[in-house]
Amino acid sequence: MYTRAKTDAAKVGPTQPESSPEPGAVSEQDANNANERLLIRMEVMMETMRTDIVSQFEQIVSGAIRKEISAVCEPLQRKIIAHDQTIANLEDTATDHDAQLTSLNATVASLTERVGSLTQKCEDLEGRSRLNNIRVVGVPEGSEDSRPTVFVAKLLQGLLGLDGEPVLDRAHRTLRPKPKDGELPRPFVVRVNMFQQRCVILQKAGSSGPLFHKGKRVSIFPDFTTSVAKKRAAFAKVKKELHSCPGVKFGLFYPARLHITPPSGQTHKFEDPTLAMDFVLKRLKTVVIPESV
Structure with a gap:
């Protein structure tokens, strides 16, 4: 068996060595790396081109928009400027009016006080003339x-x-x-x-x-004058109650001041009929006790 195997090996001949790459040939890994670098450069170029295109588009669009906006906003700007001036004038006018109103309020208060004083004097003079x-x-x-x-x-x-x-x-x-x-x-x-x-x-x-x-x-x-007559008429109910108070003296003095003198002798003076009525009901009015049946 050994002899036969040897013979077969002789027939086959010597073993062929593996083939070596030809000079100038590129390996598959190098080709892949080159492709990746090419893709990267292409992506960078495309990104640069995209950026340039976007920038140019933005410039074109922004320029057109600025022109449109300027054309539209220019009248508005003029109106705003005019309104600002108008508002400033109104503020100045309002300030002047506020100062005038302050002065007028003081004048009106002074005149009101003077008119009130003159009215009292006129009523007093008219009353004295009567x-x-x-x-x-x-x-x-x-x-x-x-x-x-x-x-x-x-x-x-x-x-x-x-x-x-x-x-x-x-x-x-x-x-x-x-x-x-x-x-x-x-x-x-x-x-x-x-x-x-x-x-x-x-x-x-x-x-x-x-x-x-x-x-x-x-x-x-x-x-009496009309005002004095009204003031005196307001004491009518009080005087009616006083008539039923025994031992109480009273009198209505000019212009409209009610004097009440209880049996104690102390005189009370009233110019307000409400206060006078309260005094009569609480201090002078006698409580009538009904007789027992």
């Missing part, structure tokens, strides 16, 4: 004929039982339109020559019973 006046209410229209002063003097003497006719400076109806049939007659405004005589007339009118002339009831009052 100190000698009285009002005669309820005399039928036309009773005085053409001599109202003489008529009222005789009327007062007859109604109040005076020793003689009072000296009157003048007497006339109030200046409202003449009433129609069925309406209340206009009061007489009478100016008495002497203040003392005027006080006597009012005292007798207050102490006398109901006064009548030709079947009509006649009343005699002081002649």
Whole structure:
């Protein structure tokens, strides 16, 4: 068997050596590396080209947009500038007006105070000018004929039982339109020559019973201004309550100040009817206890 194997080996001949690469040939790994480097360079070139294209496009677009925006915004910019100037002018004007209003407020406050003071003085002067006046209410229209002063003097003497006719400076109806049939007659405004005589007339009118002339009831009052009359009328309910308080003296003094003197002798003065009513109800009003059945 050994001989045969040897013979076979001789037949085959010597072993062929492996083939070596030809000179100048490139290996597969080198080719792959070269391809990778080429791809990288191509990617870099493409990225550079893309960046350049984007940059140029942006420049073109931004330039066109800037022109469009400038064309659109230029009128708006001019309007904004004009509005800024207008707003600045308005702010200056508002500042001036604020200063003027501050000055006007001070002036108005001063004038208001002065008007209030002058109003009080005018009311006081008007009230003093009526100190000698009285009002005669309820005399039928036309009773005085053409001599109202003489008529009222005789009327007062007859109604109040005076020793003689009072000296009157003048007497006339109030200046409202003449009433129609069925309406209340206009009061007489009478100016008495002497203040003392005027006080006597009012005292007798207050102490006398109901006064009548030709079947009509006649009343005699002081002649007050409208504001004073309203202030005095506000004490009507208080005076009504005071009439039912035994031992209490009271009087309504000019212009509208209520004096209340309880049995203790201490006088209380009120210019507010609400406070006066509270005082009467809480301090003076007697509690009536019903009799037991």
